[in-house]
Amino acid sequence: MRVMRCFLFALLLAVGFPAVSGHAHAAGPEAEPAALFEKAHAAYVAADYATAEHVYRTLIAQGHATSEVWYNLGNTLFHAGRLGEAILHYRRAWLLAPRDADSLANLNLAAQRTGATLPEPGWWSRYAHEASASEWRIILLTGYWILLAAALLAVIAPGFRRFARPVILAALFTIVLGAAGWSYWHAWLRQPEAVVLHGEQTARYEPRTSATPYFSLPEGSIVRIEDTFDAWMKVAAGGKSGWIERSAIEPVYPWQPGGMR
């Protein structure tokens, strides 16, 4: 029984572990981010978008980059007329909460205003977008722990063996489900998205300013980063690939070097 208690404790600890593991910024007192959020919201309501933006960015810099903060920052920038940056932050909100219809709706509206094209997800992407990367990971780990717990119980408690098979099959199914979703996001992060921040940009055949223009990207266009070379990035959009200056775009994934602004 002591072994069982230890195992259950470890199970609870590990399933809860993903919520507190990984890279996390130091959190301040509970009241501080809430107060900052309210302050930013008040500034937003008062149409003081400069203050609202500053406070939301302070929250992000403190490590409270929740989907709500990204979304509200997107709204602030939308009203400030900076549609490219608004699209960037809506996409970041979507990255953390892909089922949130509000961020997707505002993203579409902002893209409609700028004339930007948005990537069309296939059936596989639509499946993976049902949950965030963290959620898929929790599903995967939950299946893993249930699988091993069931196997352990089957070994140490012979009376459990008749229940073990369905539990193990369910756990394996959960693992496959979680691994599929998580692997999608893992691949997504290896070839990350970026957003054209300001004005219409021209993608060129080669990474130099005198190269022949290939196609144009309106403000707010979401592109895939394929390669980098000095101050240039090779991006893909609408089935075409071209080189664009690195300063014109910003990666959607905010934690990579140069990603946070």
Added chain:
Amino acid sequence: MQVAIENLRRWLTTLAVAFAAFSATAQQVMLDVQPRTMRLNETAVMKLSFVDVPMPQAPALPEIPGFQVHFVGQETQFQMINGRQQHRLSYNFRLQPLATGQFRLGPFTLTVNGQNFDLEPVMVEVLPPANAAGGDGQATIDELVFARLNLPRTELYLQERFDVELSLYYRGVQLDRTIQLQNLPSTGLNLDEFQELGGSRENINGELYDVRRFRMRATAMTAGTFTLDPMVRVHVLVRREQSRDPFGFDAFFGRYEAQPLVVPAEPLAVNIRPLPADGRPGNFSGAVGQFTMDLQVQPTEVTVGDPITLTVTITGRGNLETIAMPAIELGDDFRRYDPKLIASGPQQKVFEQVVLPRTDQLSAVPPVTFTYFDPQQAAYQTIVRGPFPLLVKTGGATQPHLFQTPTVASSSIRQPLGIDIIGPKRAPESWTPVIEPGRATAWPSPLHLAPVAALMVALAVQRRRDALDRDVSRRRRALAPRSARAAIREAEAALAASDPHAFYAALWRAFADYTAHRANLEAGEVSPELILRTFAPALPTGDRDELGVLLAVCDETRFAARSSDHPDAARLKRHLQRTQEWLRAFERISVSCV
């Protein structure tokens, strides 16, 4: 009935005023009645739907002469369209007719938040009850179920696309949902899958029929005369006459059975004519139908060698899938890339062609010509777009002006999505640190290896337990130290109680139990000689003698009478200590080597 319409109009106007109090943006209001043809003893449902209108209160209908109106309930529907949530609220009313005749409801104009909505008029026909109309007790199956074929024209041209409509009429019988079309022509016509358009009711010769309509898209592939003589295979649901099972288990499998019925449709002859050779333009490439063409050229001010993109959009009905990029005579003054099909839909194709001027002597992009055959006009039509003025500069570093390529995706997201963004969100319930999705790996902690380790330990323990269960001598070998320790504890207790008799008895049990388990013997079979024979050869010479003395003391004390002499505590302690040392030494001695 006119009064009824006026009352309804007033009610709708009142409802509009009530809705004006709401500030939300109204999108659409619709009025529908189903079915629109019914008998006097039947009812219809009138549905008033508000799409993206703020939640109104449940409306109360006024008296409508000719109909009894009862509120049935409301439905709410949420839909995501292009990422935008659409809210549809519908109020349903049951219309019970009180008189026969044709009734026209509408048209109405509904004002919501200052915005006017025109509601299309709805015609409702009320027939006398079935018995009053003469009844159908003597009707044949051909009168109860029949099919009709409908074509827009029977004189068609090669490569012409047209719709074939089939209507299935039935009354007084029940059909299941399955339907098959048979006897379709296998040559001459290319028929797509048929699709059901929806149901309705029709009054035919005073009888009310349920109607299911189907449509097929067809293409004329070969010239000649073809007869469309389809057979519709349906299943009529017939009540079982009696149970075939004396125990009544048939009831579990339904009281109806489906009997197949083949319903012929009246044949239609179609004459497909070849495309006329007279007047056929040289650039005709096989397009048949009705089309329009739009052409965009951007930019129109370029430097020599800069790309100019021609975007050709062909829209219309016809054999769109066979249409290629229209011809353009560019000559040698332009370098050209292959045209690309960049978007394709059921009624539209978009081509893109990039050309680069080779010289600054150009002043225009040549015209683009598209020729198609219009079967309705029975004539070839030619659409010409251009020429487009062009300014070509020599050299320089002018920035070329490109344009965004139109794609299917972009057209879909440019649909109206709303007039403003959705408002800000509330603060999260708790401010826990955010996980960085990319940094966290699937196995972020050695903690996740703990269950694997626990499982391996459990498996090892289980395996050892199984092995001991199978091998008695091995199990007893494992029990030997434990049994000796139990006896040693008794000896310690006896020493504390200054009871040498019990002390030596416990020491003897320690040796005897240990040896019995090691040698897989009964405890009674163990003697001091056996112990010495088993273990003493592996001990140092001095220890052998001392062990023999101790075993002799144990033997003597066990069988001697209890003495009242004060025991020598130091001697007992030494014997206990030596016993423990020897037992530890015995553990390292292999019994088989004795």
